[in-house]
Amino acid sequence: MAIAERLMVLDPTIGPDAGGLELAQRPASLRGKTVGLMENSKPNSDHILAYVGEILQERYGVAELVFASKGDSSTSAPNETLDDLVRRCHFAVTGIGD
Amino acid sequence: MSEPAARQIEADDLLSAQQLYLENGWTDGLPIIPPTPALVERTLSFTKLDPGDVIGQIPERRRTITVEKVAINAVMAGCRPEYLPVVLAGVEAFSTPESNPHGPSASTGGSGLMLIVNGPPVTQLGFNSGANVFGPGPGAHANATVGRALRLVLLNCAGSVPGGADRSTLGHPGKYSWCIAEDESDERWNPLHVVRDFAPAQGAVTTFWGLSTLQISDHVSPDPEGILASFAAQLHRPGMPRGGGCQVVVVVGGEHRETLAGAGLTKEDVRDGLFRLRPDATISEPEDILVVAAGGTGGRFSALTFSWGSGQRCLAATRPVEDCVNLVRSTDEGSD
Numbered sequence: 001m002a003i004a005e006r007l008m009v010l011d012p013t014i015g016p017d018a019g020g021l022e023l024a025q026r027p028a029s030l031r032g033k034t035v036g037l038m039e040n041s042k043p044n045s046d047h048i049l050a051y052v053g054e055i056l057q058e059r060y061g062v063a064e065l066v067f068a069s070k071g072d073s074s075t076s077a078p079n080e081t082l083d084d085l086v087r088r089c090h091f092a093v094t095g096i097g098d
Numbered sequence: 099m100s101e102p103a104a105r106q107i108e109a110d111d112l113l114s115a116q117q118l119y120l121e122n123g124w125t126d127g128l129p130i131i132p133p134t135p136a137l138v139e140r141t142l143s144f145t146k147l148d149p150g151d152v153i154g155q156i157p158e159r160r161r162t163i164t165v166e167k168v169a170i171n172a173v174m175a176g177c178r179p180e181y182l183p184v185v186l187a188g189v190e191a192f193s194t195p196e197s198n199p200h201g202p203s204a205s206t207g208g209s210g211l212m213l214i215v216n217g218p219p220v221t222q223l224g225f226n227s228g229a230n231v232f233g234p235g236p237g238a239h240a241n242a243t244v245g246r247a248l249r250l251v252l253l254n255c256a257g258s259v260p261g262g263a264d265r266s267t268l269g270h271p272g273k274y275s276w277c278i279a280e281d282e283s284d285e286r287w288n289p290l291h292v293v294r295d296f297a298p299a300q301g302a303v304t305t306f307w308g309l310s311t312l313q314i315s316d317h318v319s320p321d322p323e324g325i326l327a328s329f330a331a332q333l334h335r336p337g338m339p340r341g342g343g344c345q346v347v348v349v350v351g352g353e354h355r356e357t358l359a360g361a362g363l364t365k366e367d368v369r370d371g372l373f374r375l376r377p378d379a380t381i382s383e384p385e386d387i388l389v390v391a392a393g394g395t396g397g398r399f400s401a402l403t404f405s406w407g408s409g410q411r412c413l414a415a416t417r418p419v420e421d422c423v424n425l426v427r428s429t430d431e432g433s434d
Contacts, residue, residue, distance in 0.1 A: 003112045009132045011105040012124055012170045012254040016160040072411055074201025076158055098206050 027090050031061035036085040036092035038068040038077060045095060052093055070094075102135050103150060103166055119174070124254055126246065126274055130174040141169045141179040145186060146420060153186050154193025156256055158200040159263065163189060163255045168247075171254055175247035181223060181240060184303060185247045187419040188213050191305040192248065197415040202307035202406040203258040206265050207338075209406035210272025211248055212308045212347065214390055215279040216291035217301035219419050225279035229394030231349070232278060232311065232401070245277030248305075272308065278349070281391045286359040290390050293365060294416045301419030306347055306388070307412050308403040312336060316354065317398045322361045325354050325400075326368065330375035332402055341408040342379045345386040348372065348402055352395030365389045380404075388414055 027033055037053050039045035046067070056062040066088050070077045085092050109115035115132040119125050131137070142149055142165070149166035156163075165186065172185045192199050192211060202209045215225050225240045234242055252258040260266070266273075282289045291302035316328040335344055350358065350368070358368055373384040381387060393399065406412055 005111060007109055007112070007115060007132060007134055008106045009109055009115050009118070009134055010102055010138055010170050011107060012119075012133065012167060012174060012250065014161060014163060014167050014255040016257070017162055020160070072198075072201075072409070074158075074198045074407070074412055075195075 024091070029061075030056065030091075032063045033090040034064040034066060034088060035062050036066045036068055036089035038070060038081070038085065038092060038094040040070045040073045040095060042073055042098050049093060049095070056093075099135060099139055100149075102138060103164075104138075104170060106135065123259060124250075125174070126249055126253065128246075128274070131176050133170045133173040137173045138166070138169050141173055141177070141182050142166065144179045144182045145169075147186070154189045156193060156199055159257045161256050163193065163251065167255050168251055171250040172243075172247040175250050176239075176243040177247050178223075178239075178243070181244050181247075183420045184215060184219055184223065184240075184244050184301075185251075187301075187303045187417045188244070188248045188305055189251050191303055191415040191417040192252075194415045194417075196413045197305055197307070198407070198412040199252075199256065199307075202412050203252055203256060204263050204265060205406065206267045207309075207406060208266045208268045208270040208273075209307045209309055210270040210276045211252065212272060212306040212403065213245055213248060213277040214290055214304040214306065214347070214388075215244075215277065215301075215419075216282065216289045216303070217296070217419065218299065219301040220279040220282065225277075227279035227281040227392050228352075229396070231392045231394075232276075241277045241279065242275050245272075245275030248277075249273055249275065270310070276308070278390070278392050281352075281393075284355065284359060284391060287355070287365045287389075287391050290388060291416055293389075296416065296418065301421075302416055303419060304388070304414050304416040306345070306403070306414045307406040308347065309335070309338065309406055311401050311403045314400045314402060315398065316400075320357070322358050322363050322371075325357055326371045326375060329400065329402065330372050331377065333372060333376040333381060334378050335380050335404045338404070340378065340380065343382045343386075343409040343411070344380050344407070345388065345405040345414055346381060346402055347388045347390060347414075349390045349392050349400060351393035351397065351399045351401075353398040354400045355391055356395075365391075380408075 037049040053065040147165045154163040226238045258264040296302045369387045
């Protein structure tokens with residue numbers, strides 16, 4: 001490989017697997033709805049989400065709060081947790097990071 | 099030459115290729131070996147796997163890592179072609195559910211990915227297990243490049259881009275390269291992979307999401323009890339929040355090893371002794387203490403590296419290294 005010659009090189013990257021994600025339908029209004037609040041086990045994430053829940057109730061008329069936990073910040077939420085949230089809630093709020 | 103599946107890009111010359119990879123964010127900041135199709139194909143000739151085979155997946159990031167992409171990053175890192183099976187085993191290991199890579203590679207907490215090499219590949223491929231085992235040098239080519247290849251795979255294939263999915267506040271020096279081999283020359287101690295239920299003649303690698311390494315200097319204790327007490331005094335994950343279920347890699351240097359093994363202590367004795375002496379519940383089970391024989395024979399030093407993960411999550415993972423397909427060809431330099 002001479003330093004001044006043109007050369008072909010290969011892309012070392014991989015992106016996320018294509019497909020499989022769709023946005024859920026958004027409710028027209030939050031009034032009277034049930035919201036899921038899933039914390040990620042990091043300290044105070046439960047308190048932050050509880051405060052978010054209060055705001056949703058006071059300002060937007062959300063009727064009911066359902067609290068859930070991922071249990072581990074490194075892995076996806078268990079399917080049972082997600083299924084329960086889907087069954088009981090109109091929408092959900094979660095968070096990432098510390 | 100077979101056509102690679104990866105996108106091909108034309109560069110004006112060698113230096114332009116360097117700039118291309120740097121500007122695209124495809125490097126760790128250091129120069130790379132431009133992965134030409136010929137170099138990648140030569141590297142791929144050292145595995146029985148097909149280029150399109152999947153070697154690892156990270157479901158949380160919807161990433162599927164192929165053998166070809168690992169080979170590309172291995173070339174970039176400067177790996178000799180025959181190192182590929184070790185790199186593949188490392189990728190396979192870090193991608194496992196027990197390793198649970200999403201958290202430690204994204205965390206604001208700085209962790210590096212340590213790779214520990216065992217079995218025949220250590221001597222066949224020239225990994226360093228002796229003096230300066232955590233450091234650079236002409237005798238550390240395999241260590242340096244294989245460790246770097248894993249980081250480039252994390253960067254380019256697993257989405258661990260600094261400032262992107264990698265949100266580490268401080269980073270970690272081991273993010274450039276963090277690969278050691280175990281010194282298996284002393285038959286009094288079982289190698290790590292044998293402790294973890296692999297056959298002695300089977301090559302194997304163990305990945306470990308590690309925090310900062312703490313060196314333990316004990317130039318005073320003349321007996322095993324004193325050495326174990328020195329190690330155990332630090333078994334509380336210094337600098338980190340208290341929590342159980344952590345793991346620790348204990349690299350025992352040559353002089354400490356001679357004192358311990360010379361008194362008849364096996365590796366399991368060392369592990370169990372440290373577990374009994376631990377100051378708190380940071381480590382929940384003896385098997386979470388991974389004792390590794392490495393380092394030089396001059397100077398009474400050993401080292402502890404705690405896991406990023408706690409609560410029995412993000413664990414060390416050990417996988418076999420396939421036999422090199424064409425290791426005998428390693429002396430065939432050729433030219434590109």
